[in-house]
Amino acid sequence: MNQAYAVAAVAVVVLATVLIGAYGLRISRTTSDFYVASRSVPPRLNAAAISGEYLSAASFLGVAGLVLAQGVDMLWYPVGYTAGYLVLLVFVAAPLRRSGAYTLPDFAEDRLESKRVRRVASAFVVGVGWLYLLPQLQGAGLTLGVVTGAPRWLGGALVAVVVTAAVAAGGMRSITFVQAFQYWLKLTALLVPAIFLVLAWQGDGAPRTTFDEPATFRERTKVTVEQTLRLNIKDPLGVAVHGRIDGVRHTGDKVALPPGPHRIDAGTVLEFAKGTAVPEATNGAYSSAGSRWSRPLSGSRDDHPLYASYGLIIATFLGTMGLPHVVVRFYTSPNGRAARRTTVVVLGLIGAFYLLPPVYGALGRLYAPELLLTGNTDAAVLVLPGKLFGGVGGDLLGALLAGGAFAAFLSTASGLTLSVAGVLTQDVLPSLGIRHFRLATCLAMAVPTAANAAVSNLPVADAVGLAFAVSASSFCPLLVLGIWWRGLTAAGALSGLLVGGGSALAAVAATISGRPQHGWPHALLAWPAVWSVPLGFLTMVLVSLATRAAIPASTGATMARLHLPEGAAGPVERVQGVGQ
């Protein structure tokens, strides 16, 4: 891949973001016409902005990578990411907007009149935000690494610095237009190369039978091993080697590896002949044993694929409503009805976008199988144009994809950083005062950056899935019960958040640190939503019932405000809460 084009594309995207942040370049209306200036953001624009901020590295790179490595099971990711908005639309969007809350802690305080619930909700916003930022930084490191050969940490650091600077300098003011533009940029960056790739695939005779076989190299392929690999070879494997295998140094000679475990040192170049099956790395994500790529639940990934699928479905369906950077965008809608309409448009926009990553995944299976060996499957989207086209055309398409990927990191990361920094300033470090937003911004970014250095090799989409699981176990019960059940009490919400969200968070921490590797313990901790979401709901309901006497005095008035359409009701007397 020609680096110049890609570097230029990334630079353009980064530069634009810096300028917008530093100079507060607002595409807001500057006019003396009051009528135009005081028109609120139309649902279509707001929806594009939500989509732009939402579609992150996980969507742009991760989904394709997972589909490549593990097959059609992984299509639940795009389905779940989209369907989350359906749940949001049906249960949350309009009432949340009518509550007048800007952030989730605001909602908790408004509904339950408790500063303590507010503080705990803030802590979870920060936790979910950090968990979600981590894969953005990882994706950035990966992208920059693939494009320029830079070390992994550099891309993450670059995004961290750019986003921190932009958010701290300008607060990323009035970015609705910018985020909406980012959506169309990402869609274009993925759509145009996809069209060319599909055409090229057609031109290649549209091979499809290979989907079911173990992945094979379709031509002579050189693979550079970046990190030391442990291979577990089933059949004898012939390969030309530059470097060290099993401690023996080779210089381009052909080696026949017998079945069994082998160690390949970092920096080794392997050259596979055409038609060789891709060997299986024990520390990689890919396992060919008994798996059929195009058959769901064929046991490729986990010992308990059905359970894992349900875990994923519950986390993504219910987790979207608790993402801090998504929730604040609904405040922009002038009323509940507009919020609902916005969500419908978001469903359309995101649905359209998610048709594309699986295409890359499938094509990557055919044309870039060496990614399975190195475990670098998240790079599938970026390397495909170079594989199928080569030359300037491939370079340009690759550059477009790299630029789009960086747009994805920057927009999601800046939205998340802004939300996390806002919550840190307001709720976690209020003693520092409002003016310490910059300090909070640095803190908001510092933690995931440090984590990024410590944790490598977590697939991007998996990490995002963990953030969704925590969000689904804490905020989903809070929002759904808060909006639809009068009986919720502050004590109930508090214990539900702590038990549901806390247990999910603990499971996530165990997973990231890589504790149980196999069997049910691994499955339960890697996909906590199946048990932690019901646990959160149950705790909230039971503790609320037990503390029935403490239902906030103004619950009736608050519920009326949440559920009655604006302007449909006459004046409602606000009930003065006793002792508030």
Add this chain to the structure above:
Amino acid sequence: MIALCVLGTVAAAVALFAAGAAFGRLSARGGRAKDLGTPVERATFHTLHTASLAAPPLRAGLTEDTARKAARRLRSLLGTHALCLTDQASVLAWDGSGGHHRAQVMEQVGQVLENGRSQAFPVTCDDMDCQVRWAVVAPLTADNGALGTLAAFGSRESAVLVRATNEVARWVSVQLELAELDRSRTRLIEAEIRALRAQISPHFIFNSLAAIASFVRTDPERARELLLEFADFTRYSFRRHGDFTTLADELHSIQQYFSLVRARFGERLDVTLQIAPEVLPVALPFLCLQPLVENAVKHGLEDSVAKSRITISASDEGAEAVVVIEDNGVGMEPERLRQILRGEGGPSSGIGLCNVDERLRQVYGDDHGLVIETGVGAGMKVTARIPKYRAGVHSGPPLRRQPRAD
């Protein structure tokens, strides 16, 4: 007098607690866990602790919920078989056994409330196991007479019970008194906010009508439009319900204000708007920007002859909306401005600024007052930072209704 009593009681309680805490620390420093004071002291601490636990619910006033929470603590304070709290008409909470005597107690409560003195009376009961044989009913009084009663029940007649019940009732009365004070403080703040609610100036009404009158013959169509704007503007300004509005509605009203001002000053007024559409739904105190705009117009136009430029901008800064109103008018001596904001500016000038500043501080806290930059001849820049969410601040249409053309 009563306030003094309250203060005295509170001071005594605080002093006792402080003594207890100091004593506790001293004994802890001694490192001997068993050294917790004499049995008498321990009993005192226990009593004080129980009383302090009962206080918070009572500070919220006398309702079923608070009575239930307090009754449990009060019963352990008195050590009786049963205890009940009533208001003037019914039993609010009954803690302990003998709940079937409720009706019987209420008969006595009427008398106690009437003469304001406690009474002890025997309770007749057919149930041989019932522990409730004797009742003491003491009134709970506050500023405005008896609020309810406290009734304690024992198995026999006892002078100790009568005395203890009276003392506890007096203590509860003090707490209820404090609750009353809390409530009046809240009411005072609310009344202050309401009193601060800006009024449009009579001068403006007079000037606008005069300007409209000048168009009636020359341009009747324009006069009609202006009258309609005037009607809209006054309807918004004079509305009675709801203390909060949205930035969009406030801007709408400012637009009408400007069209009326233009009728008077024509092209001498140049307005630039820079509004981030994201902050239009932000809720803010009713009529808190219009006085600032009026001020800018006054400084720019009425006190000079040059062309006036006014810039209104609203930007989105995360959890806050920042509204800036800037004019290139005559400006002001900073010292004079300080006087005005302290409320010493005299009746003629800048009531608007002071009023808006105070209301913003009342609603959002002292961090969110107006920030004003000015100098003589240097124009004036007024910045207001408005949080997007603050508990209790809702522009919520369920609280008000305003039909809009669009």
